[in-house]
Amino acid sequence: MSHFVNLSLNGISSGMIYASVALGLVLVWRATRIINFAQGSMAMFSTYMAVTLLDRNLGYWEAFAVALAVGLALGAVVERTLIRPLQGKPELNPVIVTFGLFILLEGVAGAIFGVRSRGVPAAFSQSGLTIGHHRVSFSHFDLFVLGSVLALMVLMLVLFRATDVGLRMRASAFAPEMSRLVGVRVGRVLTLGWALASLAGSLAGLLVAPRSAFSPNYMDLILVYAFTAAVVGGLESPVGALVGGLLTGLVLSFVGGYLGSSLEPLGAAVILILVLSARPEGLFSRPAARQV
């Protein structure tokens, strides 16, 4: 029983991280119909910035803020310099470009920081909390993971639903040409979408680092799980990313706990296949709008 509870708690915590990266994938997909294979390595890059600053004795929260800012800027720069020129080009180009960026970033990070894994300090204690008389495998750091990803999700939701910028973003995602025809500068909106997506990835990067073998490829498997989560959630919906993330986190945690952790990637593949064959549009996409 307590094993089950612990696995559930772990699943929720990692699920929030998958959700954060999945949110990034969803934002990019909605804005530009591109799967960003470099989402994880961009997060790796901004997290290395934070780690470098921490090594030079900058405060934790300052380094944290810098990494998020670097993430935001990196997303904007990537959109402007690499993605924008692809407009109107064959479909395969974006795949090649984001995959190329993935290889490039990991190669450059390896050259600068080395490929050996290292430890990264955490903002909060990672030892399990004691609830009543039971020690559970859920730490202050897990609470921080939960809180920060939820906060990000809520902020994004408010941005989309309650601000002019959010209205522009939704309009541009649904109907780019019509949005231009009512004066929306769709190009800028796309840049912002990529920036916010990269920000969500950066947050995940920072949250994963302390509990992983931190090296240039430490986000690779996370990206695979986040992709699973995004597809489960339907690729279109931020709420879908959250639910898809939690679901993927829980299932993989049970697979790892009961069947062995080496089976986790296989578990993700099974989830993907099940969802794609039962509901290819994901669990959370809206019913198709009436086509007139």
Add this chain to the structure above:
Amino acid sequence: MLEVDGLTVSYGPVRALRGVSFAARPSTITAVLGANGAGKTTLLRAMTGLVRPQEGSVRFDDHELTGLPVEEVVRLGVAHVPEGRGVIDQLTVEENLRLGALWRKDKSDRKRALAETYDLFPPLAERRRRLGAALSGGERQMLAIGRALVSRPRVLLLDEPSLGLAPLVTAQLMALLAELTLLASLTVILVEQNARSALSVATWAVVINLGQVVVSDTAAAVGTDTGLRHHYLGF
């Protein structure tokens, strides 16, 4: 002053416009008439930059519009209600309307323009929170026109606005356009299938056939030329 000069547009091998020129005088309504496939929609699309002309230019006051991105043309005060489906289905009625005025700086006037549009089209006011996808054809048309009006345009390009509207609503719309040309110095380019109703409200008329201007004259002169009417306007 809105001037179209020698506009030529091709869709691949299909020539849709061949050297179209005309000028729309400020604060007037210019009707653009012609049979199906004459090139009316193409003309409006070329004016806002939705299609790129091979030749020719469009000027509005001191601005050269040819080559500008669509959104920048719109931000100069040129609103375009496209043929048929301009409503964004996944947004609510209110969001669609707000979107129309979003580029304008004056926030309080944006609110006022929104309220005026609801007064003008009461069915929209009753359906604020409804998704665009769940509107009737006529309601969609009202929404598309309302969204252009909330931007308080200086030039309004309308592509068959009466399509799907009840005769009474069409009449109200035409009266409103006439009023706006006087009160708000709006310049209207009105593409219409229903030549009779367009000529009754327009001051000027341009008749297009096979991508070329056949006549460009006062609406009264075009409306009373029986040869023209029989040949190109079908009444």
